[in-house]
Amino acid sequence: MRLATRRDGSRDGELVVVSAHHDRWVSARGIAPNLQAALDAWDQLAPELARLDRELASGAAGEPSDFARLSAPLPRAYEWIDGSAFVQHIELVRRARGAALPENLLREPLVYQGGSGCLLGPYDAFPLADEAWGLDLEAEVAVVVGDTPRGVSASRALDHVRLILLANDWTLRELVPAELAKGFGFFVAKPATSFSPLALTPDELGAYWREGRVHLPLESSVNGRRLGEPHAGEMHFSFGELIAHAAQTRSLTAGTIVGSGTVSNRDASRGCSCLVEQRTREVLAGGAATTSYLKVGDRVRIEMRDPAGVSLFGSIDQTVVAA
Amino acid sequence: MRLATRRDGSRDGELVVVSAHHDRWVSARGIAPNLQAALDAWDQLAPELARLDRELASGAAGEPSDFARLSAPLPRAYEWIDGSAFVQHIELVRRARGAALPENLLREPLVYQGGSGCLLGPYDAFPLADEAWGLDLEAEVAVVVGDTPRGVSASRALDHVRLILLANDWTLRELVPAELAKGFGFFVAKPATSFSPLALTPDELGAYWREGRVHLPLESSVNGRRLGEPHAGEMHFSFGELIAHAAQTRSLTAGTIVGSGTVSNRDASRGCSCLVEQRTREVLAGGAATTSYLKVGDRVRIEMRDPAGVSLFGSIDQTVVAA
Numbered sequence: 001m002r003l004a005t006r007r008d009g010s011r012d013g014e015l016v017v018v019s020a021h022h023d024r025w026v027s028a029r030g031i032a033p034n035l036q037a038a039l040d041a042w043d044q045l046a047p048e049l050a051r052l053d054r055e056l057a058s059g060a061a062g063e064p065s066d067f068a069r070l071s072a073p074l075p076r077a078y079e080w081i082d083g084s085a086f087v088q089h090i091e092l093v094r095r096a097r098g099a100a101l102p103e104n105l106l107r108e109p110l111v112y113q114g115g116s117g118c119l120l121g122p123y124d125a126f127p128l129a130d131e132a133w134g135l136d137l138e139a140e141v142a143v144v145v146g147d148t149p150r151g152v153s154a155s156r157a158l159d160h161v162r163l164i165l166l167a168n169d170w171t172l173r174e175l176v177p178a179e180l181a182k183g184f185g186f187f188v189a190k191p192a193t194s195f196s197p198l199a200l201t202p203d204e205l206g207a208y209w210r211e212g213r214v215h216l217p218l219e220s221s222v223n224g225r226r227l228g229e230p231h232a233g234e235m236h237f238s239f240g241e242l243i244a245h246a247a248q249t250r251s252l253t254a255g256t257i258v259g260s261g262t263v264s265n266r267d268a269s270r271g272c273s274c275l276v277e278q279r280t281r282e283v284l285a286g287g288a289a290t291t292s293y294l295k296v297g298d299r300v301r302i303e304m305r306d307p308a309g310v311s312l313f314g315s316i317d318q319t320v321v322a323a
Numbered sequence: 324m325r326l327a328t329r330r331d332g333s334r335d336g337e338l339v340v341v342s343a344h345h346d347r348w349v350s351a352r353g354i355a356p357n358l359q360a361a362l363d364a365w366d367q368l369a370p371e372l373a374r375l376d377r378e379l380a381s382g383a384a385g386e387p388s389d390f391a392r393l394s395a396p397l398p399r400a401y402e403w404i405d406g407s408a409f410v411q412h413i414e415l416v417r418r419a420r421g422a423a424l425p426e427n428l429l430r431e432p433l434v435y436q437g438g439s440g441c442l443l444g445p446y447d448a449f450p451l452a453d454e455a456w457g458l459d460l461e462a463e464v465a466v467v468v469g470d471t472p473r474g475v476s477a478s479r480a481l482d483h484v485r486l487i488l489l490a491n492d493w494t495l496r497e498l499v500p501a502e503l504a505k506g507f508g509f510f511v512a513k514p515a516t517s518f519s520p521l522a523l524t525p526d527e528l529g530a531y532w533r534e535g536r537v538h539l540p541l542e543s544s545v546n547g548r549r550l551g552e553p554h555a556g557e558m559h560f561s562f563g564e565l566i567a568h569a570a571q572t573r574s575l576t577a578g579t580i581v582g583s584g585t586v587s588n589r590d591a592s593r594g595c596s597c598l599v600e601q602r603t604r605e606v607l608a609g610g611a612a613t614t615s616y617l618k619v620g621d622r623v624r625i626e627m628r629d630p631a632g633v634s635l636f637g638s639i640d641q642t643v644v645a646a
Contacts, residue, residue, distance in 0.1 A: 011363055011576075040334060076576050078399050078440035084507070102505040112507040113436040117401035117576030129474060129572070150646070151452060172572060182425040184407070184435040185508015191572040249452070249495060249514040253334075253399050253440030323473070 001046075001053045001201045003028075003163065004314075005035055006069050007121075012036055013071050017053050018198060019062065022314060026062040028052055035073055035199070039254040042146050042162055046201075067314060071121040072195040073165060074144070074255060080116035080193060081246045082140070082169055082259035083109055085237040086230075089264035089277065096280040097177055109237045109245040112185050114169070116257070120194035122316045126170060127323035128296060134174035135294040135320060139220040139273035139302045140167040141232050142259040143239050144199060148252040157243035158212050160252075164205060166196035166218070166313045167259050168302055173276055173293060193259075196302070197314030208306065212238030216312075218263045220273050221301045222294070227278065228271020230263045232304070273302075296322045324369075324376045324524045326351075326486065327637075328358055329392050330444075335359055336394050340376050341521060342385065345637060349385040351375055358396055358522070362577040365469050365485055369524075390637060394444040395518035396488060397467070397578060403439035403516060404569045405463070405492055405582035406432055408560040409553075412587035412600065419603040420500055432560045432568040435508050437492070439580070443517035445639045449493060450646035451619060457497035458617040458643060462543040462596035462625040463490040464555050465582040466562050467522060471575040480566035481535050483575075487528060489519035489541070489636045490582050491625055496599055496616060516582075519625070520637030531629065535561030539635075541586045543596050544624045545617070550601065551594020553586045555627070596625075619645045 004025070005013035012034035016025040031048045032038035038045050055061035084090050087105060094101055102110060120126065128135050144163040152160070175189040202209045208216050215233035219226075237245075242258055263273045272278045279289035294300070302316040327348070328336035335357035339348040354371045355361035361368050378384035407413055410428060417424055425433060443449065451458050467486040475483070498512040525532045531539050538556035542549075560568075565581055586596045595601045602612035617623070625639040 076401050078401060079438055081438075081510075099506065104501075104505075108505075110505055110507055111510055113438060113510060115402055115404075115436060115573055116439075117579050118574045127473070133572075150450070175572075178427075180506055182427075182431075182433055183422065183503055183508070184433055185506070187404075187434055187436060188568070188571045192574070245511070248511045249456075249498075250438055251441045251515070256440050 001049055002198045002204065003035060003073060004198050005071050005073050005075060007071050011076060013075055017049060017056055018065060019056050022067070023065055024056060024062040025065040026052055026056045036255050039144065039146060039162060042254065067197055068123060070197045072119040073163070073199040074257065075119055075121070077116040077119060077255055077257050078253050079256040080114040080119070080259070081111055081256065082114050082261060083111045083237065083242040084261035085109060085235045085242060086261055086264040087236045088266050089262045092264070092277045092280045096276055096283070106236065109242050111242060111246055114190055114193060118192050120192045122194060122197045122314060122318070124194065124318060125321040126318050128320050129323040131295055132174060133172040136171045136173050136275045137220065137294070137300045137302070138169040138171055138262040139218050140169055140259045140262060141214045141218065142167045142257050145243060145252055145256050145258060146254045148243060148247050148256070150247055150249065150251045152244055152247050154238065154240040154244040157240040157247070160243065161202055161239060163199035164202055164209065164214060165199040166302055166304060166316060168194040168300065168316050168318070169259060170194065194316055194318060196316050200312065205312070212240040216304055216306060218273060219303045219305065223299050226271060228273060230265035230270045230273055232260065232263045234265050235260055294320050296320050324372055325521045325527065326358060326396060327521050328394050328396050328398060330394050333357070334399060336398055340372060340379055341388060342379050345390070346388055347379060347385040348388040349375055349379045359578050362467065362469060362485060365577065390520055391446060393520045395442040396486070396522040397580065398442055398444070400439040400442060400578055400580050401576050402579040403437040403442070403582070404434055404579065405437050405584060406434045406560065406565040407584035408432060408558045408565060409584055409587040410559045411589050412585045415587070415600045415603045419599055419606070429559065432565050434565060434569055437513055437516060441515050443515045445517060445520045445637060447517065447641060448644040449517070449641050451643050452646040454618055455497060456495040459494045459496050459598045460543065460617070460623045460625070461492040461494055461585040462541050463492055463582045463585060464537045464541065465490045465580050468566060468575055468579050468581060469577045471566060471570050471579070473570055473572065473574045475567055475570050477561065477563040477567040480563040480570070483566065484525055484562060486522035487525055487532065487537060488522040489625055489627060489639060491517040491623065491639050491641070492582060493517065517639055517641060519639050523635065528635070535563040539627055539629060540593070541596060542626045542628065546622050549594060551596060553588040553593045553596055555583065555586045557588050558583055617643050619643050
């Protein structure tokens with residue numbers, strides 16, 4: 001199933017089921033008022049949503065889709081927990097700001113708790129109050145979990161994955177060093193995160209979803225210029241390990257979103273999913289950083305396609321505007 | 324108004340309005356299904372809740388209360404943003420773990436993003452999987468805000484405060500140093516936070532709520548033994564300043580909870596709101612830390628009373644149990 005949230009004036013929007021070709025959709029209002037409500041009673045409602053999906057596929061239900069009406073699948077979520085599971089990204093970014101690598105980098109997942117009360121839709125303008133803050137994208141894969149008990153193992157954690165989607169975890173790079181120096185992690189350096197139009201049940205990814213990772217490249221571009229398409233399967237920690245880490249000392253409620261962190265590969269030819277990596281590579285290549293952070297008017301596009309070229313989650317396509 | 328959430332089997336519980344003496348309450352089901360729904364449409368619903376409160380006061384509505392049925396006012400919240408606005412606490416705790424003080428300690432609020440998907444009620448047992456994790460309480464004052472725009476000023480931020488309550492921001496002290504060394508802030512060191520039975524509209528505090536601070540002492544005890552009653556008015560940063568800082572680069576949605584951080588005073592005779600401060604004071608007094616962190620079976624009580632001895636928020640009263 002491909003699920004999305006259509007704006008209807010309410011805070012949570014209206015849940016819609018979207019067809020395989022993304023050209024048609026059907027309201028799921030009769031089953032659940034919104035995606036959070038569906039996640040709250042997933043075991044009971046998922047079969048009903050699947051039935052609606054079959055009606056949509058058969059042509060017995062549905063209407064032409066209009067993706068411009070979509071918000072984030074969860075316009076407000078109870079938690080947004082973002083991992084940093086691509087070790088190459090951590091190495092590059094910390095090198096860029098002269099910070100030490102975590103001693104247990106390869107043994108224990110690194111996650112931070114992000115703001116989740118106001119999440120941006122895939123086509124929402126991104127409001128930037130000050131270009132000197134160094135706005136960067138971070139293209140990621142994320143999962144939405146159901147109720148996940150405290151102390152869950154990494155292998156059992158994957159049983160709680162309900163949906164998979166893409167995220168752009170916007171970062172204000174120039175605010176990061178001073179903020180992290182205070183010792184409490186990110187806060188103002190992480191404005192509202194954006195999500196892809198569609199959230200997919202894992203079965204829609206077939207064999208591309210295995211070992212708790214999405215084995216496909218993630219494409220990012222800025223102003224139509226390729227930034228990269230690193231392979232999301234190169235995650236050092238699986239989503240199972242990220243979820244288990246996040247649930248080590250507390251339970252996670254249904255609708256909690258867990259992110260992979262910026263997708264990043266050792267193979268530099270695959271490019272990047274954020275500008276700070278590209279800048280660091282420019283510096284490491286012996287020069288100065290020539291890539292700028294984002295300015296007002298810049299456009300960021302993030303998408304994931306299967307080998308046949310089919311866009312799986314729809315695209316995140318946002319323009320930076322003056323706040 | 325005194326608002327609370329009665330467990331009814333649903334995820335968000337049932338909103339109730341509680342009488343001034345806490346002995347009676349009335350369901351607000353006819354106005355809003357739960358507290359989050361009331362906060363979502365506060366301007367419209369608060370007058371209706373006030374009318375219900377008057378009916379309760381006059382005896383025209385209501386029934387005897389049974390606080391044992393209460394959960395946290397918001398059993399799940401969209402954000403829990405915890406400040407550390409008592410500078411004395413930061414100084415003592417960082418001294419205890421040999422960490423440097425933030426360079427801009429007195430100029431810029433320190434906040435962290437906490438988990439908010441599973442919050443504990445005032446009488447819920449606290450499940451502890453490992454006593455070696457060093458369980459500590461942190462008694463705090465917190466506010467619930469309505470929709471708060473990005474970039475709000477500290478003075479205007481106070482207009483968005485809808486409710487005031489107490490929190491126990493449980494901390495696993497022995498997990499803190501390794502976690503903060505990773506650079507992304509707290510995560511597993513901060514299990515589910517607990518909240519007081521009652522959330523009060525600011526007017527209920529009268530002159531005790533002024534300048535964005537609650538000017539009353541906050542009492543904490545462990546196993547019936549006084550830990551302290553530091554004065555919550557000694558906040559270095561006001562709630563207005565904490566909210567403005569939190570909203571610097573993103574909006575806050577209705578129902579976001581913002582905490583003061585552990586209430587702590589320069590006057591050592593007022594005692595502490597957490598055990599790590601007491602331990603640090605024992606060490607600074609020239610001895611060893613003799614106060615232990617919490618063990619299974621320990622009972623923590625947190626309460627705030629006015630000078631007449633009236634408990635304003637009801638008590639947080641929790642026992643640590645083996646997980």
